[in-house]
Amino acid sequence: MMLANTLSEVVSSVILQPTQGSGAVAVTAQGVSQAYDRDKQGWIIKTDCHSETVRLHMVFKDIHNVPRNHLRFVSWTAYMLRYHKSLLEPIPIPSAPFSHYYAQEVSDEGIIMETEITVKELREPGCPYLNEKGQLRVQVEWEESYLLFQATYHKYDDIYKVHNQQMKKEISILQAENYGLERQLFSYQKSLAYAHARGGTYSDDMQSPEGREEEDEPFYQDRNYTLGDRSLSTDTEYA
Structure with a gap:
């Protein structure tokens, strides 16, 4: 399945001005840019160069x-x-x-989006983020836009969705661990049956109450067991 999202592209002019009394160059962004989402609603994007990194101020105009x-x-x-x-x-x-989530208001305070572009990088010649006109180009991909009835839906309802995703992830991890343990158990039972089929015996290092080391006798003495003996199988079936 292919998804096609609406794209908006805006430009912001960046002005490099040398400061008086020093060789430093000041960076300022001029003007604001306007974009429209998939519902033809207007947005304003402002570029802020007054901090160490470039920031974008996203405002819902409509x-x-x-x-x-x-x-x-x-x-x-x-x-x-x-x-x-x-x-x-x-x-x-x-x-x-x-x-x-936006409700009807007179104006929107906006959302600040921090970028990783430093203002110092904009001062350098040949900055890859500036075109020949000294403009920053920003692209916005509109992903989701829904109109919700406030009386039956609240922004805190997203908590249920997040918890559901977390529980599904934890269940899948536990299922993978359980599958790994079952494979180990099956491998152990198979090795045990193979050892009995060859007539081997086992001994442990545990000491008796009298301090003497006891030897284990064969687990079964009356008959020989093979890999195909169903008496060694358990109630668990393996694929």
Whole structure:
């Protein structure tokens, strides 16, 4: 099955300005970029270069369009486009994918997405994240968008889904461990039957109460047992 998600691509101009009195170069991002999701809802992406790393501020512009008594769940993955020779390589932003529940509000405070691109890297000549016009290119992949009735669904209902996934994972691990133990038990029973078929005996290192070492007698003395003897089988069947 193939999935086709909506993609939005925005650009942000980066200005390099030398500071007065020093040879340092200041990096500032100019303007905001607008994008639209699969439901034709408007979003604003702002680039922030005032910290050590570049940050993207994602704002739901049309949050006032969410119907009353409803929630809109939106999830997305953001990529920074890096120039590699003549190709564009999408680099996912850490902590992706992002998601949030939106209710009707006058405005949205937005979500901060931290990138691994340092501001120092933008100052270097030939930065692979800047095009010939000195612009950063950001690609947003819209993954899920649902309109939920608030009276019957709450964001904390996701706890049940997370717990269900964790329990399934733990059950699969326990099943694998149980299968491994059953294989070891079957191998031990097979080796024991083979040893009895050859007429071998066993001895242990345990001491008797009198301090004397006792030798084990053959487990069965009346008849010889072979690998095909059903008396050595257990109630467990193995494939």
